[in-house]
Amino acid sequence: xAQVTQNPRYLITVTGKKLTVTCSQNMNHEYMSWYRQDxxxxxxxxxxxxxxxxxxxxxxxxxxxxxxxxxxxxxxxLESPSPNQTSLYFCASSLQSSYNEQFFGPGTxxxxx
Amino acid sequence: xxxxxxxxxxxHVQEGDSTNFTCSFPSSNFYALHWYRWETxxxxxxxxVMTLNGxxxxxxxxxxxxxxxxxxxxxxxxxxxxxxxxxxxxxxxxSGGGADGLTFGKGTHLIIxx
Numbered sequence: 001x002a003q004v005t006q007n008p009r010y011l012i013t014v015t016g017k018k019l020t021v022t023c024s025q026n027m028n029h030e031y032m033s034w035y036r037q038d039x040x041x042x043x044x045x046x047x048x049x050x051x052x053x054x055x056x057x058x059x060x061x062x063x064x065x066x067x068x069x070x071x072x073x074x075x076x077x078l079e080s081p082s083p084n085q086t087s088l089y090f091c092a093s094s095l096q097s098s099y100n101e102q103f104f105g106p107g108t109x110x111x112x113x
Numbered sequence: 114x115x116x117x118x119x120x121x122x123x124x125h126v127q128e129g130d131s132t133n134f135t136c137s138f139p140s141s142n143f144y145a146l147h148w149y150r151w152e153t154x155x156x157x158x159x160x161x162v163m164t165l166n167g168x169x170x171x172x173x174x175x176x177x178x179x180x181x182x183x184x185x186x187x188x189x190x191x192x193x194x195x196x197x198x199x200x201x202x203x204x205x206x207x208s209g210g211g212a213d214g215l216t217f218g219k220g221t222h223l224i225i226x227x
Contacts, residue, residue, distance in 0.1 A: 004156075033214060042117065042217035043157075043202070058214045090156060098206055098215050099145050101159035 002027045004105035006091050012111045013081055021076045021108050023091030029103070030096045032074040033058065034066065037088040037107075046089075049074055050097065081112040115139050117205045119218035126193045126225055133189040134221040136203030140184035144208040147215060148177055148188055151200040160188075160201075193225045 004025045013019055025032065033048035035058075045058030049068040063085055065077040074093075078085060089108045094100040118137045126132045138146065145164045149157040161170045166181040174191045190197055200222045204215035 035217075040219065042219045043204075043215075044217075045214035048214055059216075099162070101147065101162050102149075102157075102215070104156035104158070106156050 002103070004091055004093050004103050006089075006105035006108050008108060009106060010109050012113065014113050015082055016080050019078050019081060019110075021078075021089060021091075021110070023074045023076065023105055024072050025074075025093040025103070026072065027093060027103065028071065029093035030071070031098065031100070032068065032091065032093045033098070033102075034064070034074070034076050035090045035092065036060065037090065043090065046076070048098070081110075083112050086110060086112045115205050115207055115216040117203060117216050117218040119201075119203055119221050121221060122219070123222040124224070126190075126223065128193060128195060128225055128227050130193055131189065131191045132193055132223070133187050134201065134223075136186045136188070136205075136218055138184050138186070138203070138205035138216075139207065140181060142207040143181045143184070143205070145206040146179055146181075146186050147204040147206070148186070149202040149204070151202055151220065153199070157202055188221075190223075193223075195225050195227055198223060198225045 007022045034046040035043040044060045047066040049055045091105040092102040094102050120135050148160040151157040161177045163179040168179045176189045179186045200220040202220045204217040
């Protein structure tokens with residue numbers, strides 16, 4: 001089944017404790033990205049990747065890192081999480097770019113205390 | 114960052130009725146307009162990707178139109194069913210460079226009442 005998977009689905013952590021949210025797709029997509037969803041706001045892009053070893057900042061990249069060592073994986077790293085990073089996070093992938101329809105993962109609900 | 118507006122914010126519709134809602138986006142440097150359907154506790158799923166002015170796309174009882182000159186798109190649902198209850202997101206993509214990402218609106222939350 002073609003899909004985007006994310007882990008963990010739910011996470012409660014404390015300020016400053018490094019964490020990684022994994023994202024994997026099995027559709028051989030070139031483009032992957034991370035979004036966050038906060039109440040009263042639209043989905044906002046954090047980082048995106050056009051291909052392996054190519055990543056770039058989205059609209060809200062502060063406090064996040066990503067890597068794209070393999071085509072299928074695009075982990076989101078929070079080196080020192082803070083409460084303002086409490087949010088619902090979505091990973092998405094598409095054939096080549098943000099022009100193509102995006103396939104979203106199931107979401108990760110992160111709470112930073 | 115583009116300004117993408119959706120209206121109304123929420124909508125209650127009786128089962129069987131038809132409905133529509135709006136997405137407004139900057140018309141300058143327009144490149145593409147996406148519609149997604151987002152059911153509670155699930156992830157957004159693509160409905161349409163539209164690029165041409167005057168384009169109309171249809172998927173079952175759901176259709177969408179696009180006016181790139183004035184910067185708006187309508188989503189129509191004919192004969193609403195309870196399973197149509199969801200948040201409908203639109204997202205615009207421009208060709209102006211910068212972050213290569215979609216700018217999403219806040220969504221229209223649709224509730225179909227039996």
